[in-house]
Amino acid sequence: xxxSSTASSAALLSLALLAGRxxxxxxxxxxxDQDGLPxxxxxxxxxxxxxxxxxxxxxxxxxVDQIDEEFVPRVKPVVVGTPVFFPNKDNxxxxxxxxSAAKRFELPLYAGTPAKPVVFDKPGVVVLGCNIHDWMIGxxxxxxxxxxxxxxxxxxxxxxxxxxxAYRVRVWHPxxxxxxxxxxxxxxxxxxxxxxxxxxxALKHEMRIRRAPVPGMRGHY
Amino acid sequence: MGVSTATEAGTTLVLLSLGAALAGAxxxxxxxxxxxxxxGVFHDSNLSNAVSADDIVADxxxxxxxxxxxxxxxxxxxxxxxxxxxxxxxxSRFHGMNSVALGGTASWSRKFGLGAFAPWARLSASxxxxxxxxxxxxxxxxSVALRAGERLSERLQLSGGGSFERYRxxxxxxxxxxxxxxxxxxxxRSLFARADYAxxxxxxxxxxxxARRGDVTASTRLNLQIFQxxxxxxxxxxxxxxxxxxxxxxxxxWDFVAGGSLALGDSWSANLAVTRALTYAANNIEYQSTRxxxxxxxxx
Numbered sequence: 001x002x003x004s005s006t007a008s009s010a011a012l013l014s015l016a017l018l019a020g021r022x023x024x025x026x027x028x029x030x031x032x033d034q035d036g037l038p039x040x041x042x043x044x045x046x047x048x049x050x051x052x053x054x055x056x057x058x059x060x061x062x063x064v065d066q067i068d069e070e071f072v073p074r075v076k077p078v079v080v081g082t083p084v085f086f087p088n089k090d091n092x093x094x095x096x097x098x099x100s101a102a103k104r105f106e107l108p109l110y111a112g113t114p115a116k117p118v119v120f121d122k123p124g125v126v127v128l129g130c131n132i133h134d135w136m137i138g139x140x141x142x143x144x145x146x147x148x149x150x151x152x153x154x155x156x157x158x159x160x161x162x163x164x165x166a167y168r169v170r171v172w173h174p175x176x177x178x179x180x181x182x183x184x185x186x187x188x189x190x191x192x193x194x195x196x197x198x199x200x201x202a203l204k205h206e207m208r209i210r211r212a213p214v215p216g217m218r219g220h221y
Numbered sequence: 222m223g224v225s226t227a228t229e230a231g232t233t234l235v236l237l238s239l240g241a242a243l244a245g246a247x248x249x250x251x252x253x254x255x256x257x258x259x260x261g262v263f264h265d266s267n268l269s270n271a272v273s274a275d276d277i278v279a280d281x282x283x284x285x286x287x288x289x290x291x292x293x294x295x296x297x298x299x300x301x302x303x304x305x306x307x308x309x310x311x312x313s314r315f316h317g318m319n320s321v322a323l324g325g326t327a328s329w330s331r332k333f334g335l336g337a338f339a340p341w342a343r344l345s346a347s348x349x350x351x352x353x354x355x356x357x358x359x360x361x362x363x364s365v366a367l368r369a370g371e372r373l374s375e376r377l378q379l380s381g382g383g384s385f386e387r388y389r390x391x392x393x394x395x396x397x398x399x400x401x402x403x404x405x406x407x408x409x410r411s412l413f414a415r416a417d418y419a420x421x422x423x424x425x426x427x428x429x430x431x432a433r434r435g436d437v438t439a440s441t442r443l444n445l446q447i448f449q450x451x452x453x454x455x456x457x458x459x460x461x462x463x464x465x466x467x468x469x470x471x472x473x474x475w476d477f478v479a480g481g482s483l484a485l486g487d488s489w490s491a492n493l494a495v496t497r498a499l500t501y502a503a504n505n506i507e508y509q510s511t512r513x514x515x516x517x518x519x520x521x
Contacts, residue, residue, distance in 0.1 A: 131336065132294065213490050214427060217427075
């Protein structure tokens with residue numbers, strides 16, 4: 001009886017340790033550009049090497065705002081299946097759309113927040129635009145893995161609470177030159193539960209449609 | 222001329238009526254404020270449109286233009302705008318050309334599709350009253366323009382169209398018995414094309430051509446030849462007591478414009494445009510000018 005109790009306690013302790021370890025692993029990502037400067041808005045995605053990621057339910061509500069005729073945030077990473085609302089916080093109307101293969105949609109001209117979100121049900125990059133304000137551009141990165149993070153102004157991103165597994169880790173950025181798959185690295189968190197990865201990305205110039213006024217071409221379109 | 226005037230008036234009336242109807246339904250249309258302002262320096266190497274080199278006068282002006290109003294979007298592809306427009310110019314030498322113009326513009330725009338690369342068209346009608354320091358040039362200007370364009374890439378946009386313009390002078394006073402003194406009333410129609418190209422995030426360039434057919438007003442010192450080919454003659458004290466303005470009908474003008482624009486943020490730009498204008502008419506009448514416009518534009 002006593003031996004049985006001890007064994008049960010040991011098993012519970014092992015499970016607790018495993019559970020704790022599963023949530024403690026993390027990847028620290030550092031992304032810089034070709035000039036060595038920290039790169040913000042890079043999406044770092046970790047995909048388990050073996051087996052499909054055990055995705056938690058998508059977030060109930062993600063948001064991409066429109067503020068001062070720009071998308072905020074400009075890059076929004078979400079896991080596949082996530083509904084995203086597009087609140088318009090300007091005092092004018094917007095018409096958000098995308099032609100991207102991962103999600104084609106069009107929100108008819110609106111003010112405020114549309115009643116229904118857009119559900120991003122396929123992985124990939126979704127480029128956002130506004131049909132009224134051509135210079136507006138934003139990105140929804142739809143990840144097949146729930147393990148992702150976006151770099152801040154310091155070029156760093158922390159992927160925390162990961163199961164202690166081996167991962168293929170890649171990076172995407174709106175100005176990434178070349179294929180996203182070419183950025184792939186591996187990280188095995190099974191040993192000490194931590195890994196630090198870094199990338200130096202070659203960026204292409206992003207030509208945005210001009211917003212500033214030009215003589216003789218006032219008004220929209 | 223009568224048909225064109227009726228067309229302008231009719232189009233303006235339709236656009237203004239539509240605007241008034243939309244303004245009466247703000248909850249549905251949700252008007253968007255629009256405001257543009259431009260301040261600059263303008264130089265014309267032949268302000269008098271003179272044919273003879275002896276009569277050419279050049280001058281430089283400080284200019285100001287502002288336009289504000291509302292834009293309505295009754296549908297996903299259409300937009301209607303109503304603005305009040307103010308323009309003013311103050312010349313350094315020929316103060317008689319100092320002017321203020323006050324008017325309004327109604328425009329209707331349609332985008333034929335979704336996205337930044339969908340072709341678009343805009344029909345606009347403007348009316349303005351113009352006042353000059355030398356009141357002989359005072360009058361009312363009406364214009365109707367149709368412009369269409371398409372952005373071919375993030376860098377390049379092409380556009381073109383046509384316009385009718387009429388200027389009716391208020392104070393036509395004849396100086397020669399039997400010859401009209403309405404030398405400043407003009408009618409013209411134009412075709413134009415333009416390319417806009419963004420070199421990078423801040424610098425953009427543009428080039429265009431405008432071909433105009435219609436009346437022009439030229440000024441000269443007393444010149445008996447003008448009685449042979451002018452349909453209207455008036456005194457033109459803006460350039461001096463011995464200047465006479467005369468109207469030439471059926472003139473063809475070519476304006477070639479090129480310029481650059483430096484973005485100073487999302488709403489501001491500094492701009493420079495140079496226009497080479499060539500005008501030809503019957504009886505070997507020909508004059509040219511170079512106009513330079515440097516300006517700062519704000520767009521809200």
